[in-house]
Amino acid sequence: MKLWNRYSGLILPVLVVxxxxxxxxITGKPANRESAFTILKAVALASSLNILLGYTGYVSxxxxxxxGFGGYVGIFLLTEKGWSLWTAILAGGAASGILAFLLGSxxxxxxxxxxxxxxxxxxxxxxxxxxxxxLFGGPTGIxxxxxxxxxxxxxxxxxxxxxxxxAGLALLALLLSYIVxxxxxxxxxxxxxxxxxxxxxMGVVAPRAKTWAYVLSAIIPGMVGVLFFFKNGNVExxxxxxxxxxxxxxxxxxxxxxxxxxxxxxxxxAYQGMRGYLVTSPIFKDIQLSVSGxxxxxxxxxxxxxxxxxLRHRVPPLRRVLA
Amino acid sequence: xxxxxxxxxxxxxxxxxxxxxxxAAMGLTLIWGVMNVINLSHGPxxxxxxxxxxxxxxxxxxxxxxxxxxxxxxxxxxxxxxxxIAVHRVINAPHLSSLLATFSVNMIIIGLxxxxxxxxxxxxxxxxxxxxxxxxxxxxxxxxxxxxxxxFTGGLYLFLYRTRxxxxxxxxxxxxxxxxxxxxxxxxxxxxxFGLGTxxxxxxxxxxxxxxxxxxxxxxSYELKSFVIGVLGGLGNPIGALFGGLILGMIEGxxxxxxxxxxxxxxxxxxxxxxxxxxxxxxxxAKK
Numbered sequence: 001m002k003l004w005n006r007y008s009g010l011i012l013p014v015l016v017v018x019x020x021x022x023x024x025x026i027t028g029k030p031a032n033r034e035s036a037f038t039i040l041k042a043v044a045l046a047s048s049l050n051i052l053l054g055y056t057g058y059v060s061x062x063x064x065x066x067x068g069f070g071g072y073v074g075i076f077l078l079t080e081k082g083w084s085l086w087t088a089i090l091a092g093g094a095a096s097g098i099l100a101f102l103l104g105s106x107x108x109x110x111x112x113x114x115x116x117x118x119x120x121x122x123x124x125x126x127x128x129x130x131x132x133x134x135l136f137g138g139p140t141g142i143x144x145x146x147x148x149x150x151x152x153x154x155x156x157x158x159x160x161x162x163x164x165x166x167a168g169l170a171l172l173a174l175l176l177s178y179i180v181x182x183x184x185x186x187x188x189x190x191x192x193x194x195x196x197x198x199x200x201x202m203g204v205v206a207p208r209a210k211t212w213a214y215v216l217s218a219i220i221p222g223m224v225g226v227l228f229f230f231k232n233g234n235v236e237x238x239x240x241x242x243x244x245x246x247x248x249x250x251x252x253x254x255x256x257x258x259x260x261x262x263x264x265x266x267x268x269x270a271y272q273g274m275r276g277y278l279v280t281s282p283i284f285k286d287i288q289l290s291v292s293g294x295x296x297x298x299x300x301x302x303x304x305x306x307x308x309x310x311l312r313h314r315v316p317p318l319r320r321v322l323a
Numbered sequence: 324x325x326x327x328x329x330x331x332x333x334x335x336x337x338x339x340x341x342x343x344x345x346x347a348a349m350g351l352t353l354i355w356g357v358m359n360v361i362n363l364s365h366g367p368x369x370x371x372x373x374x375x376x377x378x379x380x381x382x383x384x385x386x387x388x389x390x391x392x393x394x395x396x397x398x399x400x401x402x403x404x405x406x407x408i409a410v411h412r413v414i415n416a417p418h419l420s421s422l423l424a425t426f427s428v429n430m431i432i433i434g435l436x437x438x439x440x441x442x443x444x445x446x447x448x449x450x451x452x453x454x455x456x457x458x459x460x461x462x463x464x465x466x467x468x469x470x471x472x473x474x475f476t477g478g479l480y481l482f483l484y485r486t487r488x489x490x491x492x493x494x495x496x497x498x499x500x501x502x503x504x505x506x507x508x509x510x511x512x513x514x515x516x517f518g519l520g521t522x523x524x525x526x527x528x529x530x531x532x533x534x535x536x537x538x539x540x541x542x543x544s545y546e547l548k549s550f551v552i553g554v555l556g557g558l559g560n561p562i563g564a565l566f567g568g569l570i571l572g573m574i575e576g577x578x579x580x581x582x583x584x585x586x587x588x589x590x591x592x593x594x595x596x597x598x599x600x601x602x603x604x605x606x607x608x609a610k611k
Contacts, residue, residue, distance in 0.1 A: 293430025
């Protein structure tokens with residue numbers, strides 16, 4: 001019973017991710033596997049962003065830079081240096097983490113909108129730089145040699161394996177999010193979010209805590225990047241650093257509820273589900289972007305705490321389960 | 324020697340473009356200065372300004388420069404509308420709310436625009452001759468655009484410093500609650516400032532349409548340039564934005580002489596991050 005109380009906040013998130021991982025296995029359709037992969041990828045990215053955005057209160061508009069950079073490093077090692085997928089994924093995560101550490105020490109001094117602008121600048125500078133960087137293939141990027149799939153028993157099996165790795169990464173992201181949320185370190189981050197100066201007076205070493213939050217939020221996107229571009233077969237600057245994808249992540253976190261463990265997961269699920277529906281619906285397919293925009297506006301204006309935040313506020317008994 | 328020739332050819336062009344970039348950035352930085360909101364719907368509004376010129380020119384055969392007046396009025400009204408619907412409720416909320424609110428406006432405009440206008444390129448087929456300046460040839464449209472941008476800057480300056488609503492705007496930018504206590508109708512002033520910001524965006528779009536092909540997504544890159552310029556000139560300092568625009572235009576004019584064109588954004592955004600870090604108030608001081 002004690003154990004149940006202690007980890008009750010983890011039950012729902014794990015159930016959601018497990019259901020997503022099992023669903024395509026039961027139905028056995030590759031199409032379902034692809035949509036589940038898209039949602040799991042969004043879950044992993046949104047949960048990671050939440051560590052910085054939801055817990056620490058810093059708005060990163062260019063978080064996708066870690067996904068793209070990690071992906072590039074991993075794919076480069078995979079194709080040019082002949083590393084295995086596993087080590088390439090780890091290296092991609094490590095590269096993003098190091099980038100975040102270096103960047104974070106510099107730009108986390110900025111607060112509010114200045115930080116948001118700087119992250120946009122970093123993303124665009126990185127995209128433009130990679131576009132000129134011959135080692136990474138410049139504007140054409142890197143294309144995977146088909147033979148890398150052979151180790152996995154052909155492309156079809158490689159896709160299947162990628163799916164399971166994706167589910168594993170999503171699980172990892174939510175565990176990390178939960179651990180940060182319930183740790184003393186996380187408490188320090190929440191204090192920074194509420195009032196940075198007061199937090200420092202209370203003994204939180206804000207610059208160090210923020211930098212580590214930034215690093216933690218960057219590692220999994222880097223790993224997801226390697227996995228996605230491995231599955232995709234190639235990586236280009238245009239696909240690796242799409243600014244609008246960063247903003248979609250913000251939308252997912254907002255939708256579900258920033259600063260909660262379950263929120264970004266539900267937000268990612270709802271946003272991808274809604275997009276999938278709008279893109280295929282005959283009425284909305286031409287104006288799907290406008291419909292998403294109008295919905296986002298409604299949420300921002302009327303339920304700024306997101307679905308989970310709203311529920312926690314309205315139904316206090318649920319607070320135990322909806323961490 | 325060859326570099327100097329390229330430089331002589333591209334630098335004047337860059338400077339002329341810089342004025343127009345500066346005009347676009349002025350709108351962004353004005354809104355930031357008055358209400359601390361970064362308007363992420365800036366790009367689509369620039370694109371709407373381009374289409375305004377296009378339709379006035381092709382359908383009504385209106386001269387693009389005469390068309391600036393209806394485009395400016397529409398831009399002003401659109402801005403007031405956006406303020407009332409999307410911005411007013413989140414003006415005191417954390418930054419994320421206002422960023423996402425204006426971004427949702429961005430999505431709505433882009434979505435509708437893509438459905439109605441598609442993303443194929445449009446072009447305003449208009450020429451105002453060309454002028455020789457030494458060895459460089461200047462296009463008439465760019466020269467007039469730079470003059471119009473200067474005119475609008477001067478107009479904005481006079482408006483902000485010599486008229487009553489302009490003084491109200493500066494009062495609200497300085498201290499909103501104090502301004503309210505002095506009887507300034509702050510909501511109306513905020514709506515007007517937002518409208519002025521979008522008006523400048525629409526006008527700059529209308530000018531850009533006379534020399535570059537465009538589609539509904541084209542505003543995005545000018546929005547990013549506006550961020551860079553806004554930070555260069557000091558966020559919240561509209562006059563600084565014009566100088567920021569000139570600097571950016573010069574960078575775009577100078578770099579091609581030494582490096583490949585594709586390095587321009589690397590240097591622009593690198594400079595942007597650097598200035599944010601070293602001097603977040605910009606080269607000319609933020610606000611006032």
